[in-house]
Amino acid sequence: MTVTLRYSARSDIGLVRQTNQDSGYAGPHLCAMCDGMGGPAGGDIASAIAIEHLAPLDADSHQASEMLGLLREAIQSTHTDLVTLSNQDPDLAGLGTTCVAVMRSGNKLAMVHVGDSRAYLLRDGGLTQVTTDHTFVEYLVESGRLTREQARRHPQRSVLLRVLGDAEGEVQLDESIREAVPGDRWLLCSDGLSGPVTAETIAEVLSTVPDPGQAGDQLIDLALRAGGPDNVTAVIFDVVEEAEADTTPQLVGAVANRRARLAAAAGDSPESRPNPEAPTEILPTSPGPTAATPAAKAAALVAGLEETSGPPRTGEEEAVAAEAVAQGNSRRRRRRRSILATLVLVLALVVAGFLGYQWTQSQYYVTIADGKVAIFQGIPQALGPLELSHLVESYSEPDTTTLDDQMIRRLNETVSQPSLEAAREYINVTVMQHRTVVVLPQATTPAPSATPAPAQPAPTAPSAQPEPGAQTTAEAA
CATH class of the missing domain: 1.20.5 (Single alpha-helices involved in coiled-coils or other helix-helix interfaces)
Known part of the structure; x- marks a missing residue:
């Protein structure tokens, strides 16, 4: 059995906005959702232009290996047109749009994404957010500075880091190829839905409401009940194993409004004009000659969004x-x-x-660097890759190995000083006072071994010599 898509597209202006700047598209081989920005005169134009570039890809003549390249080319063409249009008309400066699009060829799905419009996948009852928001708060969450719950309430949660039309050059897209698994249900939505409605509630609706159109209606109703602070758009498609039935594409939001105006300009009756919130057949992009250049195509698309001229107006008109x-x-x-x-x-x-930087460079501090006592100019901090201090002097004396633990600990924590002279004085006086005294054992000359002196013969008393003429005792006897 052939894998096909059963789809629906729904959109609502919400309860606060004056215009619907979302555009949605759902067809048998392409589903896309774009959320425009740039004020009343820009957002609807940007999202409509993006859908117009993507819609021709809704065909069964493309190979799976071609899908990402075709999507990438359509997105880059959209980006070029938006930049050109913004440069030509100062009133449209800053217009742009998010985009999430999924294209099918056989059993393969190709997805591209830029901005904060999301793609969710419901598989086996579990809901997964497939895309990653290109927003400032998402960066804070991924870097561990915010929790998911804090990000939901952050005042800068809508600040985008990547979007179509913001600057000239190549567009940075998230791209992927996936299997079209029967039983899967996909949701492409604007932040007007994913903001006020929790992922748990979205999962419950997608799991319990079988029809894609009814599920989209219920999700939009929940967003409106939560205050409807933004335009709300939901494009839902199911991957099913059945023969293709209804292959009529559905367009909603700004792109549908644009095509309704084009139909009116072509002379259609009011009854025959497409309903912006209902399935709409593909109509010509713009009447008249084909627009060849990006500037001409953008001008033609803008013309379709403007009110057409009519008969002379009355005084009241x-x-x-x-x-x-x-x-x-x-x-x-x-x-x-x-x-x-x-x-x-x-x-x-x-x-x-x-x-602030000038102030930091008027400060000094003493610390230990590379095993030596050193003086740094600045403060011991950094702003991203910018270090706010640099080495000025390092000292071999005092040797850090001779300093006591208290001074080592103090220097490792850095000691701030108001000037270079004060830092030098701190080293010469305070640091030097914390050297430990090392007493080396005194070298002594060993005493010579006591060698007994040779015994001297005791002096002998001189023998008494008889005086001449005197007799000895023996002789006297």
């Missing part, structure tokens, strides 16, 4: 139009003020950073 123009001008002024405020803030941060 003119007043409404004037009010709309005034509101548009007011939005542009607010946007310019916001950009100016951002620039001022960035400049203030740069100046503060420079002054």
